[in-house]
Amino acid sequence: MEKTDLVDKKEYRHIGKYVPRQDARNIVTGKCVFMEDAKDARFDNLLYCRVLGSPYAHARIKDIDTRKAEEIPGVELVLTYKNLPDWAKEYMNGQPAIKPIVDTRVVSVGDAVAIVCAETEDLCRQAIRLIKVEYEQLPAVFDPMKAMEPDAPVIYEELGCNKWPKFLEFGDERMLGSVERGDVEKEFAEADAIGGGICGFETRTVPLAPEPPSAIMTWDERTRTYEMWAAAQNCHQLQMCPDVGGRMPHDLVIHGHTFNTGGSYGQKQEYTLHTLILGVLSRMTHRPVKYIYNKEDQFLLFEYRIGSRMDIEFAMKDGIVTAVKGNWYADSGTIDDAGYCITAVGLGEMQLALSHCKAWDVDTIMAITNRSYSGTVRGFGGQELKSAMMPLVCDAVRKANIDPVEFFINNFVHDGIDYMWRDCKWYTCHEVDYRQMIKDTAEKFGWSEKWKGWMKPTAVNGSKRIGVGTSIHGNGDVGEDSSEALVQLRQKGDAIIMVDCTEFGQGQRMAIVKMVAEVLNISCDKVHVTPSSSWDNPEDFGLCGSRGTLTMGSAVTRAAEDALRQLKEIAAKKLRISPEQVRTEDGFLFPYNKPHKKISWEECIEYTTDIIGKGQWRANYAAPNCVINFVEVEVDIETGEAKILRLVSGTDAGQIIDPKALEMQMQGGIGAAAIDTGLFEENILDEYTGRFVTGNLIDYKWRTFNDFPQMDLVINEGQPNISRFRAVGVGEIAGAAGAAAIQMAVQNAIGVEFKEYPATPQNILKALGKA
Amino acid sequence: MEIKPITLTVNGKKYTFMTGPDDVEGVIPNSEVLVKTLRNRLSLTGAKDACEEGACGCCTVIMNGEPVTSCMILTVDCDGADITTIEGLENPKTGELDPLQQAFIDKYAFQCGYCTPGIIMTARALLNKNPHPTREEIGEALSGNFCRCISHYHVFEAVEQVANQGR
Known part of the structure; x- marks a missing residue:
């Protein structure tokens, strides 16, 4: 195959250069509108709601008395299993749908016992205090393996056990539930190293967006349509409850609107609980209803990353993983909002990491426990995969005495290699090859000098041991799902992009402005993007899985190209040349060799008309991205304290769209429950009460400004021929493998096996036999 | 509990409010925190009401020269305070940014x-x-x-x- 990454890097007018975002001034002056800042006449007559959550992890409600709460003036409705209308019983959480919004059973602490809807939030709180509930407490289970034992308390009686049936459909895709092919036993018999065991990544870490999750919904009975405003990461996904898994009647339509969103990290993707609750309340009250989480709600009720535990063995031959067998257990908590889709992506990513392996027997099993509920979180399947898998596969790599960097170079996917992606279809990796990037990043880190071998510290200074570690991740979802866009050219030489693109940190709205401005050869100031709304824009899956650069970017680029083609055809007639000979610059068109014979867009676009171009992207999973993390950690073996001394992350992002934005996306791998989940982030669950003891912003540990280590980046710019601007998104995966890199570094520092997350003093001292 | 006036200077402009018990209509309740007053009464929404426990700093304003988390300060206690919010940093006449x-x-x-x-x-x-x-x-x-x-x-x-x- 002819390699195209040797194509010379082009010089662009906007692409590759820092151009301040169009919302930059509003952000630094406090005028940027987030959900809570928005004013809209449609929010008049607003009701608020709060949930009375269960104090028990598992219980049956024997009786509930809401009369006193209902007597408070201003309380509109107190909803319980007793007065839930029949139609509202079709509003169910779960994949598959299983749980009404209020029920006689409660399956986790915080699970809705009653929902109060009132004129103010304070009235809701006041009313909640007056509700009397009689519970029958039931035994709870928090460990996924114990949950699947025959005598475990069954959480959903209708399932008969605490294991989700494999519900494997998403949109028009059938999701990958297992990987089974090749002669596994033969490969194990012929292996020169075998390793593996059990490893878990189950610390319930929280992405914790600074802006509280909140939403407002209204209901139109006549059209059976909801309108929804949410602090969400996109609008299309707000339609997911009716669309996927039968969680709401399929015919319902939810028109979504977003504003600037104050961080998401995957977690604000679906808004399932808000949609179900507000869907019922707004339909019952015929008024707009708002549900805003406080920080404790955000810890308790928002979607968690699934717990991940692997019991898997790996066979190696000549430095290559040749066979994999075992089970991948996921802990959904009470619900998994994304079902087996998360592990389906993870299974695809496993094949990218072990791309030469021909023999597979890996199954996924998702357990139900009484720990809150799970769903979409940044690193979707990837962080769960790499954190649990990397220590196990590296057990085999260590036994084979192979340097992990060499292992990654020889095993990670590159062009020409086939794999089965999440949709059960085969893809051949094309146009991307990260081997040089891995070498460049290792060199920047100084890996060859610092790596002293497995279980060996890089340096020892009294009780302080320095260790180094590395891990790698890649995801085919950079091309996932569909994007559609329109680009409108107007007389005055400007353009409007109609696309459903919410800004929540990546700078994606500016990235598409730059792409369209580049195609049209106009200033970025002349390109505008419509507000994010599913009502006003073509369909788009939204920003997730690092897909925006390739998918949305391609859709807007093609739309701009289509519009420009039409414009050039008109200009060609006026200039009496062929459309191919027409050039455009800053709102004027001219023959390619006669710039002085220019005519304006205004002369080509009739008064009160415009030109509209259309662009599309269709799912393609054949060009995965890749990020490698290197970390140097210092461990005090007396106190067990570990700290990061230095981080180096590397990627090949193809053509850089914006250097500063990309830099921050890479640095973002530290936060939002990514790299630091290897070091200190954890949400501690009291298994006696089922409550999170660190479920607030003060007790949950997060990295503060005065504690940031040196971080260096290696960003290569191969030019894969996958889109006009040859760019690959990488934001989501920046830190997905980071926790595993820390685990390896700590293990090397302390010189004994260490497979725990996070690397707290307690876990390190335990590994050292001191606790 | 008495109803009493307080005066705040916010971004150079003086505001006088009546404050009083929570159950009295038409006054700033004694339980109201500064971030709510700034956002809901003065439409200064740059300070964000995010954690309500002084942990995140998103509601930070400068009060009498000190950065304070405005979700942790009762408005009733701000009588005489000189407050600058993010909206007060740019030059109001020229629009020039700080x-x-x-x-x-x-x-x-x-x-x-x-x-x-x-x-x-x-x-x-x-x-x-x-x-x-x-x-x-x-x-x-x-x-x-x-x-x-x-x-x-x-x-x-x-x-x-x-x-x-x-x-």
């Missing part, structure tokens, strides 16, 4: 931007007192500001750009 705001644009020192007003106000308060802080002093000053996107490295660059001016 050099720190401009530095945040120049260095692209935000991602989602939700925590940015709080970060800018904390850094502004630091620079007002200490025009040339070290990197360590900047880190310490901002240690109560939560940013989950990780814009920290760029924020350091932006604050240092201003701190290095006139050195």
Whole structure:
């Protein structure tokens, strides 16, 4: 195959250069509108709601008395299993749908016992205090393996056990539930190293967006349509409850609107609980209803990353993983909002990491426990995969005495290699090859000098041991799902992009402005993007899985190209040349060799008309991205304290769209429950009460400004021929493998096996036999 | 409990409010915190009401020269206070940005931007007192500001750009 990454890097007018975002001034002056800042006449007559959550992890409600709460003036409705209308019983959480919004059973602490809807939030709180509930407490289970034992308390009686049936459909895709092919036993018999065991990544870490999750919904009975405003990461996904898994009647339509969103990290993707609750309340009250989480709600009720535990063995031959067998257990908590889709992506990513392996027997099993509920979180399947898998596969790599960097170079996917992606279809990796990037990043880190071998510290200074570690991740979802866009050219030489693109940190709205401005050869100031709304824009899956650069970017680029083609055809007639000979610059068109014979867009676009171009992207999973993390950690073996001394992350992002934005996306791998989940982030669950003891912003540990280590980046710019601007998104995966890199570094520092997350003093001292 | 007037100076403008018990209509309740007053009564929504426990710094404003988390301060206790919010940094006549705001644009020192007003106000308060802080002093000053996107490295660059001016 002819390699195209040797194509010379082009010089662009906007692409590759820092151009301040169009919302930059509003952000630094406090005028940027987030959900809570928005004013809209449609929010008049607003009701608020709060949930009375269960104090028990598992219980049956024997009786509930809401009369006193209902007597408070201003309380509109107190909803319980007793007065839930029949139609509202079709509003169910779960994949598959299983749980009404209020029920006689409660399956986790915080699970809705009653929902109060009132004129103010304070009235809701006041009313909640007056509700009397009689519970029958039931035994709870928090460990996924114990949950699947025959005598475990069954959480959903209708399932008969605490294991989700494999519900494997998403949109028009059938999701990958297992990987089974090749002669596994033969490969194990012929292996020169075998390793593996059990490893878990189950610390319930929280992405914790600074802006509280909140939403407002209204209901139109006549059209059976909801309108929804949410602090969400996109609008299309707000339609997911009716669309996927039968969680709401399929015919319902939810028109979504977003504003600037104050961080998401995957977690604000679906808004399932808000949609179900507000869907019922707004339909019952015929008024707009708002549900805003406080920080404790955000810890308790928002979607968690699934717990991940692997019991898997790996066979190696000549430095290559040749066979994999075992089970991948996921802990959904009470619900998994994304079902087996998360592990389906993870299974695809496993094949990218072990791309030469021909023999597979890996199954996924998702357990139900009484720990809150799970769903979409940044690193979707990837962080769960790499954190649990990397220590196990590296057990085999260590036994084979192979340097992990060499292992990654020889095993990670590159062009020409086939794999089965999440949709059960085969893809051949094309146009991307990260081997040089891995070498460049290792060199920047100084890996060859610092790596002293497995279980060996890089340096020892009294009780302080320095260790180094590395891990790698890649995801085919950079091309996932569909994007559609329109680009409108107007007389005055400007353009409007109609696309459903919410800004929540990546700078994606500016990235598409730059792409369209580049195609049209106009200033970025002349390109505008419509507000994010599913009502006003073509369909788009939204920003997730690092897909925006390739998918949305391609859709807007093609739309701009289509519009420009039409414009050039008109200009060609006026200039009496062929459309191919027409050039455009800053709102004027001219023959390619006669710039002085220019005519304006205004002369080509009739008064009160415009030109509209259309662009599309269709799912393609054949060009995965890749990020490698290197970390140097210092461990005090007396106190067990570990700290990061230095981080180096590397990627090949193809053509850089914006250097500063990309830099921050890479640095973002530290936060939002990514790299630091290897070091200190954890949400501690009291298994006696089922409550999170660190479920607030003060007790949950997060990295503060005065504690940031040196971080260096290696960003290569191969030019894969996958889109006009040859760019690959990488934001989501920046830190997905980071926790595993820390685990390896700590293990090397302390010189004994260490497979725990996070690397707290307690876990390190335990590994050292001191606790 | 009595109904009493309080006067606040916010971004150079004086406001007088009546405050009183929570069950009295038409006054600022004694339980109302400053961030609610700024956002709901003065429409100054740059300060964000995010954690309600003084943990995230998104509601930071400068009060009498000090950066404070306005979700932890009762408005009734602010009588006579001089308050600057993020909206008060730019020149109201010319629209010229505070050099720190401009530095945040120049260095692209935000991602989602939700925590940015709080970060800018904390850094502004630091620079007002200490025009040339070290990197360590900047880190310490901002240690109560939560940013989950990780814009920290760029924020350091932006604050240092201003701190290095006139050195």
